[in-house]
Amino acid sequence: MNKILRFLLLHFCAATVTSTPLLAGGSAADYDRALSLPKRTENTVFRARFDVHWLPGNQRLWYRVQTGPETWEYVAVDAETGKIQRAPDLDGLDLPKQTVTTSANGSLKPRPSRKSNTPTTFRFVNHMAEPVDVSWIDTEGKNKLYGHIKPTGEFAQHTFVGHTWLLSDSMGGTIAVLEATDEPMEIVIDGKGTMRDIREREKRPAVRSTSPDGQWEVRIENHNVALHHIADEAVTMLTRDGTEENAYHGRAQWAPDSQSFVISRAGKITTREVTLVQSSPPDRLQPKVLTYPYAKPGDPLPNPQPLLVRLADRSVTPIDNALFPTPFTDRLEVDGRWAPRSDEFFFDYNQRGHQLYRIIGVKAATGTTRAVVEEKSATFIDYTKKTWRQWLDKTGELLWMSERDGWCRLYLYDVATGTQKALVTPGQGVVRNVEKVDEEKREVWYLASGLRANEDPYHQHLCRVNFDGTGFAQLTQGDGNHEVTFSPDGRYFVDRWSRADLAPTTELRRSDSGAQVCELEHAEVQALLGAGWTWPERFTAKGRDGQTDIYGVIIKPSNFDPARKYPVLEEVYAGPHGAFAPKTFGRLLRQHMLAELGFIVVQADGMGTNFRGKAFHDVAWKNLKDAGFPDRIAWIRSAAATRPWMDLDHVGIYGGSAGGQSAMRALIDHADFYKAAFADCGCHDNRMDKIWWNEQWLGWPLDDSYVRNSNVVDAAKVQGALMLCVGELDHNVDPSSTMQVVNALEKADKDFELLVMTNTNHGAAETPYGVRRRMDFFVRHLLDVKPRHP
Template sequence: MKHFFIWAPFFLLCFSLRGQGTVQDYRRADSCKILYKGKVFNAPDNFAWIKSDHGFWYKNESKGGKEFMLVDVERKVQQKAFDHLRMARALSASLKKSVPAQDLPLQDVEFSKDHKSVKFTIDSARVKCLLPSCQCSVENVIRNKTGEGYWGNAFNEGASQPVKSADSLWVAFIKDHNVFMQSRKTKETFQLSYDGSGGNFYSSFITWAPDSKKLVAYKVKPGQTRTLYLIESSPTDQLQPKLQQREYLKPGDELPHRQPQLFLVDEKKHVPISDSLFSHQYALEDVRWNKDSRFFTFEYNERGHQTYRVLKVDAPTGNVSVVIEEKSRTFIDYSSKRFRYDLADGSQTFWASERSGWNHLYRYDVASGKVINPITTGEWVVREVVHVDEATHQVIFKASGLDKDQDPYFTHYCVVNFDGTGFRRLTTSNANHIGFFSDDYTYFVDHYSRVDLPPASQVIITATGKPLMEIQKADIQPLLNTGWRMPEVFSAKARDGQTDVWGIIIRPSQFDENKKYPVIEMVYAGPHSFYVPKSFTERYTGLYALAELGFIVVQVDGMGTSWRSKAFHDVCWKNLKDAGFADRIGWIKALGQKYRYVDTERVGIFGTSAGGQTAAGAVIFHPEFYKAAVASCGCHDNRLDKMWWNEQWMGYPIGPQYAECSNIVNAPKLGGKLLLIVGELDDNVDPASTYQFANALIKAGKDFELITVPGMGHSSGGEFGERKRRDFFVRALLNREPPSWEMAYPAK
């Protein structure tokens, strides 16, 4: 009897693991991507207003197939935009191919104002169809669009063509690194600058004043060039590997120095402008002349992102003064929260700032550089300005954190007067609201949902905030019939014991509360936003599939992420290794206290990119809690990654904080199981980051797994990576050998 009690916990553990990580679980997991697809009906999530009309169209997935719907708001009528069968027949005849009526593949749809015709793209043809007859004709054939330039390419200062003056009498251009102008009437040419050279040249991006008597051109001292090299091991067009290369600046690299210079046309005079207020540049951009040509403004982002200025240059003197100066002891979130709107007469400008500790709008007097008044205030944040109405002196905007009894990330729409009075809500229900406004802002479609509330949509009158008509309510019963389980929203206290952190819980479809389930956290703590979904979606199939193997899968937004208070966000500054771990761990422990089936002794984590850095950091800096991690394409040392993202959060100049947060430097601290995945052609995060991390782990005598995916760029590893990730967690957290892939993923 004594021996029974010794072995009883072991038998109970084995019994609790039955049905977790089995062949049946794998097959059920793999079926999620098909099983859940197309099971949500009447849940359109995009609404396109017709130009200069109080009507809009949307695409609806009904049980009968895809429907294009047309709504007349004034008449409160919605109906099918056309006879879908007739349209299918017409297109089949025109294109000489079968086009299904239940799934019309129409892109870039554009209805006429009178609703009597519609244009759209199908295949490579731009087609116009008369309604209701569906008489269609091909207007033109669209050539293949050239790919967008690589994000890391340096700005090409010489890419602009000659620039015409506002009155079209002159054209300005660059020749021999200097500024010239030419009369378009007489062809007489004048040289305006004489100080340009190859090492300090004038940019061809020239900005004329509205009066055509002045112009601004940048003088540019080039910065550093850095090249990222990638080896494509398995090209499709040849046997031998290829060497690829990209422009790729990294933290600490030297940047160009730009200095705007003023030129007076009538006098053919160059007016130098002092750079004393913008000498230490990260970026200099957005030259804007005011309407009467008395001055122009531009924006200066200081290297390190702790000072940001809007500067004004008077014409013709060239004197520089500050209109707006933003300073922070940590960082200014220019990449996510920058907003500026200049009134048409140039007298005032609206500006977004976190100076109060919350992101709000301020009204400035341009002449004095003084704040006239805050436009919004309170312990909540302005997320987006939708419209500034100069006629009514009102601002329509999107905000979050307005309701203490709601998820603080839910977005709502509001209106406020320029002077800060007259604040009113346009949406209030306990849901995440996404608005689609008519082009005169008289109406908007309010699409609202939560992860645990199916979506619905309605038209709201902007002037009153009152609903006018219902558009759709989702039918998710077919999805529920598959066994799909709705996520649970859960909140717990952050490390400070006061602030709530929010996340979601995903359980397997065959959940049994009598079992014990390890926890797997999907992480992305990149400080530029938050990442736990707030709107309803069944498309998170990767997480649902992972849960099907016998796990509780969670996501949490801890401190250091964005769109809460400035103090909440500042936790990340020069401290990316923090990644909100204290809050995440506390949240998971609170979850375990609430639900006995949550096993907080077996916790895994995975993520990609910045999430890959964080996932690996979990088993380096917190191995007492996280037992296993999968890190894909991680930036494991922020000195190896792209400049703009890393200097924004880790600061400039490069200091000891970079090494302190480095997974590579701290590799000897690895205390959990680790799988690294990297694409050999990742041009977002330098693959060397993963390779150097692996090298450091090898030198430290640490056991880990490494997968390099040939031909793959920045990703989680594709289907191969997904399968390896599942197997890794089944071994590490369920202590079970996964089934062979031939059994788990039978050929279809």
């Protein structure tokens, strides 16, 4: 089309259709730009992320950092002086030779992944005393770092059959190369250069545990407890009443003095199984039926009964459960620890319903119980995020995390008396994670947010404080979100900080004062910007109450024209377990790809999400359908008030999992604002979803809140354009949750679209086909044009 004709057509349309703003986007060029964005922006950010390796003595470190598409630089740093040495290869650095040798399994050859669409999972358990890196080896043989497993930590990874994963130590040495199979695997990294499948434990004829002095072994045989004397092989049956219906379970937990132990007994329960049908398995014509255990809200759970066994008289004493009548646990055994003096056994009690949490102490001499620490809440206790503790055995104290005064803080307890000795962390900052504890100096280092009045309250900073609450210091300074990694001796830390609108800076700092030793790297993003990527805009506005600040980001297309009108797309995930608007630098490909089609994409955290204090969080209690909508709608309206190019007559929303539930809810409760919703793998009825997540926020026993929050129950109220997406092999959220919505919509004679993806697990919309179908849906319903994808 020549320029004159294009000019006339545009002005003719603008003059004759004055009631409808001229909307941008949806063209074939927009699709090309959107779909090519991941490839165009791949490998365009340099000097941004790298792993630091400390040399013996903890005074020097080295790392390798990418400086260009095919170039790397090796860097050595003297932590005392801040002197930096750079070289094109490792040989150019003055390093001891042993720092570059591999581990015992270094001869294992990495191999490229095989292409596959069959999903599976790995779960790694690190039993080593050092961190382990987990990397995916792509189909071209290139390594892509996916995560770090802390010592004694765990890491779960979704993958596909035939994909290859590399485990390496902190020096880059290969620990193992693993190929994913069609059966989910749980792998122990045992520190010996060998791998064991945890499932092998189930093949053992008896569960055994040896006393610390090596004289005794406890075995579970025929559902009963047997005590074996190792030297003379004498066997004493301590119990004879165990049956398959009410059996003794698990490993004995021995006291340090080997004079007593705790064992568990639990009645048999029926475990729910979810059944899936794989319609199109790649290895055969006929469908496969798959089942897996999956407890849902209200389902029966084990109620393990701990028993105290004393060797002196061979007594087996059930421990009175008055202080722990209804535990929320999926384990058959009681997990706990003994006091160093062997006089008391401790274990956690999270009461089902998540409103009462205790650390229970059991006296070894008498079997009597007490509550060492107790937390109560009229709403919920965030037991997955805010029940950290560290036992200080030398002084008989306990560091404990609690939200009892409305803010997540650390407290110091006297274990013997169960009394609070000190509030450790001052101010209204939210403790996010404890990084290091020094028992000798009685200091704790932790990440906290909400520390500065003029800074985003989600930004995490490293702080240090004494056990008695004195000597508080904030050790990081940059206006951004901080990630820290300590040197092995704790004297230094590497601080990597960034924002959604600021590239990462990496610094070396001293742990005692936070003083900067040197700047290690500042990320280079010129190539990313040159590829057509644009910076997100951070925006803050008041929420539903007119007082509370709500924080989020606004993303514009790369060919943004302020003279045009752009429909608005909101990405939603409002799970109360976290906060989700981006706070660190990243490509944010999903959001940017949608923006390239001609949308303004926004994302913010409303009330009911985490890390802003208990009152902010409690909005979610028995009220998941709220999802922060009143706050986010107010935030979007405030943004549009000064941005006339945001068209609030054309607003859409999309999300997955809990976000899928919220996306559909937008068309039930807020159809006056949202016109179209794409809901992927939603947990549309919380009675259909996993037990731990849903009972955490809606409580137990089940009440009418489960009904009031159900998209299935309210499906007839849907107004606007709705597309549902689900993977037939979803192991995270039962796919029937989506299909029950379909059933309800059909009964209500509602129009909607449905995409069921074969051979696909959770997150179906993030597959290439799902991404394109989501694009098409919003182009059709918000841009009012026929999709013109390639």
